[in-house]
Amino acid sequence: EMLEKGGYDHFMLKEIYEQPRSIYDSMRGRIYPLDGKVQLGGLVEYSEKLRNANRIIIVACGTSWHAGLVGEYLIEEFARLPVEVEYASEFRYRNPIINENDIVIAISQSGETADTMAAIQLAKEKGATLLGICNVVGSSIPRLTHGGAYTHAGPEIGVASTKAFTAQVTVLTLMALYIAQIKGTISQSKLISLLTELETIPSLVEETLKTNDQIIQIASELQDSRNCIFLGRGTGFPVALEGALKLKEISYIHAEGYPAAEMKHGPIALIDEEMPVIVIATKNSSYEKVISNIQEVKARKGKVVAIVTEGDVDVKDMADYSIEIPHADEAFLPLLATIPLQLISYHIAVMRGCNVDQPRNLAKSVTVE
């Protein structure tokens, strides 16, 4: 087993470190920055359907559902197509309104999750076009769907999903740009600049992983916390949800992810000197607004850990700890900002003596309802 872990203490850490590679593998052969072109072989047959679709419904569970939320932002932004993201378990029992003009995308690492399978089975009966984003080749969901695109994350052993999530986000990014390309909702020059930047993301993830030593320090400060709040806006919001899920899954610390602006409608009541608040505060369109959210936390003596853009000064002055990540287009923020959150959870869980790779009560793939 030590060999399989490639010298890392746990599969989870190994898989976190594999992300430059798994993200690269998930876009390899699919993007042509010089021509400003995205190619997804498994969608070609459905180009016409995608061009004329009324909307996209994404169904998934757990971490895959969080990837779906990132997909919603990206598809709506670039392809100007309405997207709904549904928990597969709710969707399947809701008598949902679906027809032949709907595209249903199922996201699943394992390709075997029972609720997700049942959701697409239902959508299939109602005539929708089904697309899959799965990691396990030949698994049930890819066999049930009409088309789709695999993530190429390689086998994921740790129960808490890490590299599969960023691979899903990578493929959703490609899908958003692909649909935008066939619908003509994105200019060629924008596509060229986005794809050129996307190609550099694996090396920026590599850079981001260098925050590990600093994160060990921060984790040791946070390890005895009983609760933790994660905040983000825009694509930072699903990242916050995913950060909270990782922490609760493997360290058993109660954690909640919230859109930063919603804090005033509830979670702010929880903030005191005992409450760490981890904030995605990178330089993008919501930067100023997030700064005021941080001020609100500080005014109530909350402990702020901020994920900031390299060279940031304003947030750094306010936060108790700040972790710098490289600058990237807002669309690619989740691929970078997720990394430090994975590392924070990992180190806290190790410090608390938890079974990181096999947390209690959880299964890698849930094939029963």
Ligand code: G6P
């Ligand atoms: C389980 C796993 C999670 C995963 C979820 C959905 O709960 O522990 O890590 O996100 O299932 O799994 P899927 O294979 O469909 O992505």
